[in-house]
Amino acid sequence: MYRYDEFDERVVRERVAQFRDQVARRLSGSLTEDEFRPLRLQNGLYLQLHSYMLRIAIPYGSLTARQLRQLALIADKYDRGYGHFTTRQNLQFNWPKLREVPDILSLLADVDMHCIQTSGNCIRNVTADQFAGVAADEIEDPRPIGELLRQWSSLHPEFSFLPRKFKIAVGASENDRAVLKAHDLGVRVVRRADSGELGYEIHVGGGLGRTPMIGKIVRDFLPRGQLLAYVEAIMRVYNAEGRRDNKFKARIKILVHEIGLDAFRDRVEREFAAVGVAAAQDENEELTRIAACFAPKPYARLLARSDSFEAAKALNPAFADWTESSLHPHHVEGYAAVTVSLKPIGGVPGDMTSDQMRAFADIAERYSFGELRVTHAQNLVLPHVKKDDLFALWRMLAKSDLAADNAGLITDIISCPGLDYCALATARSIPIAQAISTRFADRGRQRDIGPLQIKISGCINACGHHHVGHIGILGLEKRGQESYQITLGGDASENAAIGELLGPGLGADDVPPAIERIVDTYLELRNEGETFIDTVKRLGVGAFKTAFFVGERNEAA
Amino acid sequence: MPALKNMPLPAILVANDLRDGDVVFRAADGWTRDPRAAAIARDDEAAQALERAGAAATARQEIVDAYLIDVDIRSDGAPVPRHFRERFKTLGPSVRPDLGKQAEFVGYARAAAE
């Protein structure tokens, strides 16, 4: 894990003092709300429906036990005893008071944390593959690049008042677990087949929101040492030329779309030439310094096969179920990365109580070198668990109600806060997630259905990633009622795709049965061993329309 | 003052407290956290008076995001927003009945849910 040095520490301390001063100026009337808004947003502070909301950065999704304990303390002292993990690997508190936010920031700074640029029209918190540093399929740990970008983008003098927000994700494997292509900028570490040289593949212009677009490759190989210069060039072109006349057309995806990828690339390359790569040496040195913080853990030497683990599975079917959905291969023999679902049946996706945070911090210390990750699917990961420890771990998780055995299955639903909290929402999303989860509670049935991602947003802004859900649900308002549109065939993987609308909007109560009909159609039409998304891709959305409409009519009758 | 053409009545004025973020309502005198104590405007003139009070309090850094919402008046005299969004705003998150005004003003919330 990255540890702040004296400079990082001073930056966040000064930033806390600066925000304290900004709040004081707002309360005294020196700053109007219009002037203060960009300042508070750049510090992750929103005004929601019931209260303020504070979004805390969890850079590239990595967190330590000590940090999680501090979050629990803040939840108890300044909020209502819980937090909400988001699809951008942040944590949101829903009830902070403006006058107390500076004190919260100070507590965060005590554990190398902050809220810098978790909102606002600036470069946002950098996200990463949740299995970074662990995955067997990665070229290298992409988090040092994430940290390099985090530092470079923090309080940037030129790029803090962009046309719109700017989101960066980093990854280093073929299998994209960070939704790189749905980001304004995606950086993937690649290795040249001929020379073995490491470099970056740069994706630009992805994004969800009301005009979802899949990112395009603007540079297929950028040599090491040139990343910051290249990103600076992209940012300068965007800052100068991105649209500012219409907020909904202000993301970089629209610029790339309107002038075309080739024209955009020309401008970036010209700017890149002017910026120059004089600092390549510095960048490489800095990357080496950062990477040292992410050095491999002192792993034990173990056999790939754990007899005690196999025996526990054989004796305990509930444990076996949990392992089936929760384990991801670790590059070190005898270890596994464990996904801990924050989606108990009927629960609020991504919510965690302060008691759970403390218990989980203890667990992470005991079983995973004190380290954990936040996933974009609103779950947690214990990255380094000995297979020998899995059974004990599972029992401890169960004590804190953290042993849901549904990671990756139909009840592992992504949901934005929706109208239960969000001032922009047109409908609720959490209750829809809860109803679907309850309907598909049966583990055997979930297992039979297999991997299936449902993603729900409470408005067109698409925070819940509904566009890239295998089944996407979008909450809207229709004639004074909450109404839900269902899309099919979205994909958040390296085969990223935007879902297609299935039919007219449904009332809240009609959503779970409609999902059920879609799933039943899949079960009927699938080939042996074929997943939901593959069946949809093979047959097209049309094959599911009949079931959707038949049900529509039945229920209307 | 912006013209209030077509603003359905009766209406109350809702806002967030600047310091704490809490949802507050314009009362006969000052601000209240209790929806039952909200001043109810039954004609355009009263609605405009509420808006003026909101603008003045905004200028004094007391509140932010003040706007009128139209309500139904229950038999006990308490106002209940007609739009579901504003109902959630007055009550709290529907998925956490232990939080927000619904937890504080239980009687009001129970009746509003009907």
Add this chain to the structure above:
Amino acid sequence: MKLLDGAGVRADDYERADAARAQALPAAIVPYAELAAAPPADGRRRVGVEVPNTVAPDQIAPFFGRLSLIAVGFPTTGDGRGFSLARRLRRAGFRGVLRAVGPLIADQFPYALACGFDEIELPDSSAQRQPPTQWKRAGAAMTLWYQQGYARPASILEQRRLARQGGQNV
């Protein structure tokens, strides 16, 4: 209108004028449309131009030698195009005074200076609410930065490198 620079509030020597009137003034800022017609700056006369933040630096570069000041418009607080324009004007070789004109807030002051501006001209509406002491304080709020190559002292990266080299020498 109020003019601020790194040292505090300053008197504004420049007057807004069209090209013809600029001939007779000791210091004038002409609109962008009149740039070609404006008299050149020389030992006795200072001449500036006010440009929109959408202007291409190449378009004004041929005039750099005749200009003692370029004023860049910031139409709103949130419109950051001027920051990049300042960077590009400096990179293209402009050595005169760069002025930001518009409703910037104190917290943007250090950013503006780092991007190459020398001074900020504020509308009265925001100048009244934000006294100069606030601008001074905001300017000093952050004493460290990660980005290299902006108009301010050594970045954190440079300081780290110095610390490493220092460490090696002992």
